[in-house]
Structures are given as C-alpha cells and as structure tokens.
Amino acid sequence: MAAGESAGAEARRQFALALAHDRAAADARAAAGRFEIAEITERRTARNLASLSGVGHFLLADRRWPGTKHAQIDLVVVGPGGVFIVDTKAWAEVSIDGGRVHRGEADVTDELLALADLTAVTQAELAEVGLAPGEVRPFVVLAGRRGIDATVQGVRIVGEREVLNCITAYGRRLTDTQVDAVLARALVLFPQTTAPAPVVATVPEPVVPAAPVPGPMVRVGRASAPPEVMEQDALLSPEEVNDALLRGVLVSPIEEWMSFLHPQQAKLVRRTFQGPSRIRGAAGTGKTVVGLHRAAHLARTTGGRVLVTSYVKTLPQVLQAMLARMAPDVVDRVEFVGVNAFASRLLNDRGVDCRPNRKGSGQAFAAAWQRTGVDSILGQGPRDQRYWDEEIQCVLKGRGITRFEQYADLNRTGRRHRLALNGRQAVWALYEAYEAELRARRIHDFADQILLAEAELVREPLRGVYSAVIVDEAQDLSCAMIRMLHSLVGDEPDGFTLIGDGQQSIYPGGYTLAEAGLSVAGRGVVLDINYRNTAQIVSFAQGLVTGDEYADIDGAIGPGDVPASIPRRGPEPVIERGPGWGRINAAMIERIRTVTKEIGTGLGDVAVLCITRQSASDATAVLRRAGIPVVDLEAYSGTPVDAVKVGTIKRAKGLEFKQVLIPDIRQHQTSGQPPADDADHERWDLTRRELYVAMTRARDGLWVGIRGVG
Numbered sequence: 001m002a003a004g005e006s007a008g009a010e011a012r013r014q015f016a017l018a019l020a021h022d023r024a025a026a027d028a029r030a031a032a033g034r035f036e037i038a039e040i041t042e043r044r045t046a047r048n049l050a051s052l053s054g055v056g057h058f059l060l061a062d063r064r065w066p067g068t069k070h071a072q073i074d075l076v077v078v079g080p081g082g083v084f085i086v087d088t089k090a091w092a093e094v095s096i097d098g099g100r101v102h103r104g105e106a107d108v109t110d111e112l113l114a115l116a117d118l119t120a121v122t123q124a125e126l127a128e129v130g131l132a133p134g135e136v137r138p139f140v141v142l143a144g145r146r147g148i149d150a151t152v153q154g155v156r157i158v159g160e161r162e163v164l165n166c167i168t169a170y171g172r173r174l175t176d177t178q179v180d181a182v183l184a185r186a187l188v189l190f191p192q193t194t195a196p197a198p199v200v201a202t203v204p205e206p207v208v209p210a211a212p213v214p215g216p217m218v219r220v221g222r223a224s225a226p227p228e229v230m231e232q233d234a235l236l237s238p239e240e241v242n243d244a245l246l247r248g249v250l251v252s253p254i255e256e257w258m259s260f261l262h263p264q265q266a267k268l269v270r271r272t273f274q275g276p277s278r279i280r281g282a283a284g285t286g287k288t289v290v291g292l293h294r295a296a297h298l299a300r301t302t303g304g305r306v307l308v309t310s311y312v313k314t315l316p317q318v319l320q321a322m323l324a325r326m327a328p329d330v331v332d333r334v335e336f337v338g339v340n341a342f343a344s345r346l347l348n349d350r351g352v353d354c355r356p357n358r359k360g361s362g363q364a365f366a367a368a369w370q371r372t373g374v375d376s377i378l379g380q381g382p383r384d385q386r387y388w389d390e391e392i393q394c395v396l397k398g399r400g401i402t403r404f405e406q407y408a409d410l411n412r413t414g415r416r417h418r419l420a421l422n423g424r425q426a427v428w429a430l431y432e433a434y435e436a437e438l439r440a441r442r443i444h445d446f447a448d449q450i451l452l453a454e455a456e457l458v459r460e461p462l463r464g465v466y467s468a469v470i471v472d473e474a475q476d477l478s479c480a481m482i483r484m485l486h487s488l489v490g491d492e493p494d495g496f497t498l499i500g501d502g503q504q505s506i507y508p509g510g511y512t513l514a515e516a517g518l519s520v521a522g523r524g525v526v527l528d529i530n531y532r533n534t535a536q537i538v539s540f541a542q543g544l545v546t547g548d549e550y551a552d553i554d555g556a557i558g559p560g561d562v563p564a565s566i567p568r569r570g571p572e573p574v575i576e577r578g579p580g581w582g583r584i585n586a587a588m589i590e591r592i593r594t595v596t597k598e599i600g601t602g603l604g605d606v607a608v609l610c611i612t613r614q615s616a617s618d619a620t621a622v623l624r625r626a627g628i629p630v631v632d633l634e635a636y637s638g639t640p641v642d643a644v645k646v647g648t649i650k651r652a653k654g655l656e657f658k659q660v661l662i663p664d665i666r667q668h669q670t671s672g673q674p675p676a677d678d679a680d681h682e683r684w685d686l687t688r689r690e691l692y693v694a695m696t697r698a699r700d701g702l703w704v705g706i707r708g709v710g
C-alpha cells in the first residue's frame, strides 16, 4: 500500500459515517417536525372538542392503536352520541372529489384505509357489549381547515371548525349505562401509550468509497417550519361552542334499539356469510331490527346499494322511515321497495308491457271456472272456487310452472288437501282456460308481473346494481319472487339475507328454498329473545297456536319457534265475548277510551286489526260514529299520526303498536278442534296464524272480541 493511502481511506470512511449520521439526524428532525405539527394540530382538535366532556362524553387522548406497539390514535370520544375515532391531519392543499382525497397532485385516499380498518376492529370489539356497528364513526379532522364535510371510504372528513357540530349533531343515542359499558371496553381496547419509539443513533458501518467523496456535505434544513395549513383560525368561540352543545341536546332521542343491541344481535349485524343466509325467530325477537342494522352496515362497508324488500307493500316505507332516523348517512343508498313494486319498476324501465289488473283477473278466473271448472271434479268436490284460484295463483304461478309434468308430482308445500292425478289434470285445464282468458282480455295478474320480471332478469341480468338484498317477512313471498330477488346478487358473500318466521305465514301455499334453487345450510341464525311483547301477550298468542304446525321454507314441517326469554311483563289480555257485534263494538270503544287515558299512550299508539276488509271498514265506521279519529292502515307510512289505525291484519305485518284490538274473531277459530275437511283445516290454520300475527303486534296491551257465544 502506498504512503497516505490508508489515511485517505479512513477519511472517506469518516465522511461516509458523517453522512449517514447526517441522514439519521435529518430523519429525526423531520419526525420531530411532524410531531411538533401533530402536537399543535391535535391540541387544537382536542381544544375544539374539550367542551363535549361537559355533556357526558369522555375524551381518550393519545391512546395506543390496537394491535401495534407504538402507533397512536389521536383521540377517541365515547359518549351519548356514540364512539368517534378522531385522527387529525395537517394536510395542505387538500381536495376531495369523486370519492378520492388529494394533497396537491398526490392521491392520499388509501391513507384513510388504516382508519377504516381500525373502525372495523372497534366495531367488532364493542359489538361484544351490544353497541350497534354504525355507532362507531371514524373522523379525520383537517387542521386549520373550515367548511369541509365529506365521507370517503366510510371515513368522515371534516374541517376543524365543523368537528364539534358534527359530533353533537348525533344527539343522545346511548344511555349513561350504555356509555359506561362502552367506555370500559374502549379503555381496554385503546390502552395508554407506552414510551415512544427510541431514537436509533447507531448507523451501520459504511462501505468506504474507493475514491474521495466529491462536493460539500449535504445540509438538512429544519423540518418544523410553521405549517401553512395553520393559516386560518379555526378555533371555535365560546358562543359557537355553546350553540353546538345546545343543538346536540335538542336533537330528539332515538329508540334504544337503533344504537344499542343485544350482543348476539350486534355480532349478527356484522357477521359475514359466504352465501345466502337466513335469520329466523319467533315474533318480536328483533329480526327486522337486525335486518335494518345489517342493511346500514352493508351499505357502509360495501359502498354499494342495498335493497330491502318485503311482500307487504307498506312495510318497506315504514322501515325506510326507521332507517332515516337510525342511520341518515346511508339512507340514500338503501332502497326500500315492495317486491311487486320492484318488478313493476323493472318492467317499466325495460319497456315490457305488463298491466296487472286485480278486478279483471278475478273476472277472467270466474269465466274460466264457469267454462272449465264448475262441471269438472273440482266443481263437484267440497272445495270452493276460491281454493282452486289459490291453487293456480300460489302453487302454479307462484312457482312459474308452465308444463304439466312439473305439476304432476309436485310436492304442494303448505297445502293440506291431497290432489290425485285426475285432480291435477282438472286444475291444469282450469289453468289453461284462465291464462287464455287473461290473454284474450289483454291483461295480467300480479303473479305475471313477477314472472315477467324474472324472465326479463334472465334475459338481461341486473348484476352489480345491488351489493346486497335483504328480504323481510320472507315466508310470505312466492318461489318465483325469491328466485327473482336472488338473481340480483346470486350467492355472493353477504349478498342475500332472508328474514322471517314460518309461524307467521298467512298466505296459502308456500315454497321451499331448495325449490327456489338456493341453500342457506350452515348460514341460518335463530333469534330467541322477545323484545316486543309482554310475557302475558306471548303466552296468550301461543296458547292459540299450540299444537299447530306449519311448513317451513327449509322444507321441515313442525311447530313454531318459541322465544327463550321474554323480559317484559304487563296486564293479562282482555277477552270480550258476545253473540253479535253490538256488545263487542261498545266494549271496543270503551277499551280505546280507557287505554288512551294511560300516560304515554295516545290514539296513534292504538291499532284495531281485523281478519277481513269488511270488518275493518265496519270498525272504522263504528269508531268514527263514536267521535274517535281513525286512519286507514293502508295509508300508514311510519309518520306518526294522532288517530287510531284500523286495517286488516295482513297490512299490519312487521309492524307494532302499544295497544292492539282484534274485534272480529269467531269462536270456532280459537277452539282447539280443527275442521274435518282438509281444505277447511288449511284455511283454519291460516286464520289462526293470522290471529297470532295480530296478537304479537301488541307491545303493552291486547284486547280481543270473540263472537258466537251467547
């Protein structure tokens, strides 16, 4: 080695080491700068939100990000408004457009994903104590910014001035006890931060350059220059803080189930099913509540549209009104529509001619019956023409059967009367005649509407429009309806959820899931706590249907589900017996006057539910004559009205009222002895299930009028 060579190598080594230390120092300065900015911005957010502690919120600052050693989450707010995970960002030149966030030219949307993931983890953890997933909300606060309020990737991005108002606007959604339960869990989930990550002062031994290092040493500037994002003064004045808090107090409270559930329900809301699923349970066990929360959850997590549908056309409107109060952030992405209205809209959109005409199709059937049925073995038997009309509507058209071979050995689920081959041939002749009458009159019936929509969806599928379909009261739909709805999402994970209770099926005929081409094997859940009724009402209603069996959509025949627990207690239901209407009507009026004197029960909390339309219009007339305001249940859309609701039991499906009166029961419908004829037996079963539905609509009190006893 030549003289001076080793000194030169050592000099280059020392330069390289110095450079490495410089880089480490620059990194540390940059980090310090970021912490400095964060300290300022986080302090400002905390100052803006500090007043929340005066209205029952707890502010957990600088907590550890679950699952990490050193990462921190700026602020977790737990209080009556729910849980808010707040991250403050000192982002300059932010623009939010088309669901993306940009800082200058750079797309930083993905930086929100970590916060969205943390929200999912928090939702899962807090579901263990019953908190509904929608009550955990991620917020990014843009330091020094104002006038911003947008939601991206499920994360709400707001300006510093907006954050307090946004949080107080949620009002009071949790009770003090619920806040305590959530807080206890949150303190464990978000522990205190430990010591910050140590500064690494060691630099690796550099590989010494063979030649001298050219140029001067790299200089690194201070990273903590005052951020330009702080140019606006975004702190709130004391008056603005007061206004925000006051607005929060004035938000009307929501019902408890909208934010807090049983842990079993809360977990079910978030559960992922790898295919179609089914939620079952006796009346009042919170199936619809879970369905609504699930609709909101899926709308949030998939970012797509969710369809909530049911057979009863007014029920979706009522559910929509509930969701609007429970989860206003997603209500525009959850579509509520009756199943026939859905089909009608689809056919209209596609320009398919379909004119369902109830009266016209009734006349078409009557003509076909005269021509083909009345003199056949159908007309000679004890069953009336209505039974055969139902056979065509529910058994044949409900399935979309078009060839006799399909019908010849069909298992007619839900129909008690056995039909031999010659009977089926006679039905088929009647069916052909009926279809010919419809075509000749150029009209359709409502089953055609579904079958046409189903065919249209086969021709041109509507895949990708909905990320999930939730069917409430699924037992009421026909096989073709289920197939049509299933085709919208197929077997996608969490795509198709059926909710229902076979005990409440009140239409003739039925279907099995296997026939509809879908399976929920391993994806069925049963709910078993009755939240709606008092134990006295449940026991009265169950007494009626004890021993009755029904055919379930899973193919089994058996008794109904029974709730494992019924926490609420109340007075015994009242029975008024009379030989005719006079005494029952007088007692009905008296009952309404008595219950509406109770504190907290207004006319709008009372429903008179009847088996037939005729009884409903008679009851309406009786109440009006007595000066009691009445509203037709057909017109009820979930908006409160100060009038007694009167309608058929069919229209009351899925709904509930504090007080229910059922004035048109006949003695034989409540007796334990079914009629000998199997078709009469089937109708008797249906009526009893209908009465069971009506009775289980009552939250606090039930009154029944039974005619036929002297």
Ligand SMILES: Nc1ncnc2c1ncn2[C@@H]1O[C@H](COP(=O)(O)OP(=O)(O)OP(=O)(O)O)[C@@H](O)[C@H]1O
Pocket (backbone or CB within 6 Å): 255, 256, 257, 260, 261, 262, 265, 281, 282, 283, 284, 285, 286, 287, 288, 289, 290, 501, 504, 530, 531, 532, 653, 654, 655, 656, 696
């Ligand atoms: N976790 C809960 N806490 C308090 N109330 C609840 C809870 N879950 C449901 N409820 C209430 O119980 C009642 C019945 O709920 P829901 O309508 O969802 O039952 P369901 O099983 O769909 O009934 P049905 O089959 O009879 O229509 C509603 O008043 C609902 O608000």
